[in-house]
Amino acid sequence: MEKILEVKDLQLSFHTFAGEVKAIRGVNFDLLKGETLAIVGESGSGKSVTTKAIMRLLPESSSEFKSGEILFNGKDLTKLTDKEMQKIRGKDISMIFQDPMTSLNPTMTIGRQITEPLLKHQKVGKTEAKKIAVDLLRMVGMPKPELRIKQYPHQFSGGQRQRIVIAIALACNPQILIADEPTTALDVTIQAQILELMKDLQKKIDTSIIFITHDLGVVANVADRVAVMYGGRIVEMGTVDEIFYNPQHPYTWGLLSSMPSLDTAEEKLYAIPGTPPDLLDPPKGDAFALRSEYALAIDMEQAPPVFQVSDTHFASTWLLHPDAPKVEPPLSIIERMKKFPGSRYYEGVRTNG
């Protein structure tokens, strides 16, 4: 598969009154053509900052690229000037934001907002742009697009607004679409519609999607590959099946266990104890060690390297070191692992009858 975006050892800090916040501390990943990569993690784990760094949307005055590069079509995005970046933003890489209520301009008709990137990036006239806008609205499932194009954002519901935001993002057929919690503010039924829409459109125009969310149900639904972020690093990365059925990092175990599933009725829900690390003064070992019951002595001293589990599966935890003691993951995780060929708890295919 062709790599479309490469993020290499990215480190980024914010300068605040309290000191230097090391928001991203060495992030590596590739994005392949046509795939959906989900990034999960709690607030403050650096998932939004990573994507904003790719889009160069962080304030220049307070943020600083410490090291690393973001390669897109052979160009390092961290080194581009504002002018050069403006040619990429909205054309080759576009973004859908979390809150459809605030990401549209309330004083402009939605027709003008959809045609804006077209007029800027593509050589089309106003009438042509309008025609494309109507088509785009029809594509995202908006009824009566010819009429609605003259309306303002307040005349639409939340789900409709998110469709409009998607239409704007797709206007120039971007190669990469970054969706930052696009369905978090929406109801489950509307969320289901938007997710289906995004998957359909992805098939049609073959974009790659980076999907940020903290809802693991949504991840299971949309993702091809998953990156789990914690404390400014990717702690585990793999295909969606590897992450859900053969997770290796204790933080991934914790995340998966804290979601109630519809069929289990356990007395108490698993809650990851403690709070996320303070990135003003990040822990020197494994950032998750202080909250983890599986932490080893070395976790406090030295950050774990990345261990390879399979060709596509990587995790950064000392538990995978050959000398580490064999620990039993939580019961609910073992239940998951039983379904995955290649995990040590795999039970094989049960024959029916």
Added chain:
Amino acid sequence: MAEKLLEIKNLKQYFNQGKANEVRAVDDISFDIYRGETLGLVGESGCGKSTTGRSIIRLYDATAGEVKFNGVSVHGKKSKSDLKIFNRKMQMIFQDPYASLNPRMKVLDIIAEGLDIHGLTKSSKERKDRVHELLETVGLNKEHANRYPHEFSGGQRQRLGIARALAVEPEFIIADEPISALDVSIQAQVVNLLKELQEEKGLTYLFIAHDLSMVKYISDRIGVMYFGKLVELAPAEELYNNPLHPYTQSLLSAIPLPDPNYERTRVRKSYDPTSHNYEDGEEIAMREVTPGHFVFCSAREFESLKLTSAARV
């Protein structure tokens, strides 16, 4: 069956009544809440679930209908002292932990506000001790009392909201989307806290949410609302295993689960309100299909639902 703590009868809450833009936010709903249970209320935004909660606690004056708490009507004329007694018994936890705490008050005063209003503590030392005790109950510590809300994270703030609600020793708490604004791992902490407190203090909850998997986890019974109407009410397990109303079925089929194999095969049903084909004059009401399982349906649908449920057993 357990004792009824709250009876809601034909509750209606209309806004802009009589005008062209009349909104029937809650349209004639009836249900009971039993002592010590958790009743979950789910539905999409705008279906009237929050309005129902707010009408029950008298943040809105109901347009019509009756809410009885321990057999006494909540709405209707009340003297100030009666109202005070009632307010102590029923408390609310709000959705947004950022907007529901006064940023200019210290935690001590936020939590003690209810104590002051009801004159529950005699000296300032007693007041302070009580606040410290409440902070420890919700998993914070007493040093937090002298801080301001902005010094806390979202999950901690929601704990403050819970401590404030508990201060006046209520019997019944309405939790209006208490976890929607929180991270997954923090959600589990808050839900566990609510469950522990319920066991300890024998509280009764009305838990309003749109996250269906969490609602199922915390609730004993669940009500599903659609456009101001209650369309189905059943024990939590029963509702998930055997949803009868087509809207409930569509709602359940829309939940993504953290299981890729399930997600690849999940088929979403959509709900079309016209599919019922109700005729004019047909009476549509809550009917009990199996014991404890109520569905909003017509007499005709009721018969067929009864048949299919009987066949299932």
